[in-house]
Amino acid sequence: xxxxxxxxxxxxxxxxxxxxxxxxxxxxxxxxxxxxxxxxxxxxxxxxxxxxxxxxxxxxxxxxxxxxxxxxxxxxxxxxxxxxxxxxxxxxxxxxxxxxxxxxxxxxxxxxxxxxxxxx
Amino acid sequence: xxxxxxxxxxxxxxxxxxxxxxxxxxxxxxxxxxxxxxxxxxxxxxxxxxxxxxxxxxxxxxxxxxxxxxxxxxxxxxxxxxxxxxxxxxxxxxxxxxxxxxxxxxxxxxxx
Numbered sequence: 131x132x133x134x135x136x137x138x139x140x141x142x143x144x145x146x147x148x149x150x151x152x153x154x155x156x157x158x159x160x161x162x163x164x165x166x167x168x169x170x171x172x173x174x175x176x177x178x179x180x181x182x183x184x185x186x187x188x189x190x191x192x193x194x195x196x197x198x199x200x201x202x203x204x205x206x207x208x209x210x211x212x213x214x215x216x217x218x219x220x221x222x223x224x225x226x227x228x229x230x231x232x233x234x235x236x237x238x239x240x241x242x243x244x245x246x247x248x249x250x
Numbered sequence: 251x252x253x254x255x256x257x258x259x260x261x262x263x264x265x266x267x268x269x270x271x272x273x274x275x276x277x278x279x280x281x282x283x284x285x286x287x288x289x290x291x292x293x294x295x296x297x298x299x300x301x302x303x304x305x306x307x308x309x310x311x312x313x314x315x316x317x318x319x320x321x322x323x324x325x326x327x328x329x330x331x332x333x334x335x336x337x338x339x340x341x342x343x344x345x346x347x348x349x350x351x352x353x354x355x356x357x358x359x360x361x362x
Binding site for chain 1: 290292298299300301302305311343345347348349350351352353354355356
């Protein structure tokens with residue numbers, strides 16, 4: 131069974147940093163692109179970032195370019211999202227998702243997510 | 251970016267009746283080289299992450315009940331629940347993966 135478990139969320143002040151992790155199991159991690167998708171409280175879904183299976187290619191939504199960095203450690207089956215210069219509008223539940231087809235494919239499955247709250 | 255617009259924002263349907271959700275993209279998500287529409291549908295229940303229902307606009311994910319079906323092409327798509335069950339109460343999202351992924355705003359489905 132494919133499992134994705136996120137960690138690393140919490141309360142951070144504006145301008146601060148957090149590093150999210152996503153531990154994957156149940157599939158050949160290095161063979162699949164992975165993504166981060168966020169959902170602000172009571173709002174819809176927003177794709178944040180994607181990374182190819184090898185980690186060579188990385189993609190970001192415009193609003194986080196230059197502030198967030200996606201990476202992966204295929205030896206440890208773990209996906210990361212380094213978030214710097216955080217803003218109030220980054221407050222959301224961040225979920226990792228196994229991405230089919232390529233870096234921009236459909237997402238299946240999703241982890242339960244980790245809540246990031248940016249507030250002073 | 252491709253903008254995805256769903257309608258209605260919410261709907262209430264009697265148990266056993268049909269529910270229809272529309273999704274419109276700001277540009278075509280049909281890729282002529284492989285003759286496929288790059289569109290997926292998800293179901294999200296309260297407190298849970300989204301669950302994939304359909305990809306390639308009409309291919310049902312394994313284990314998804316056959317009362318769920320997807321149709322449409324290029325810019326206009328439909329998710330149909332043929333006979334609404336109580337467990338189908340959820341928010342439904344469309345998503346294009348033709349380019350940088352984007353989602354519709356969601357459609358909330360309730361029981362009338």
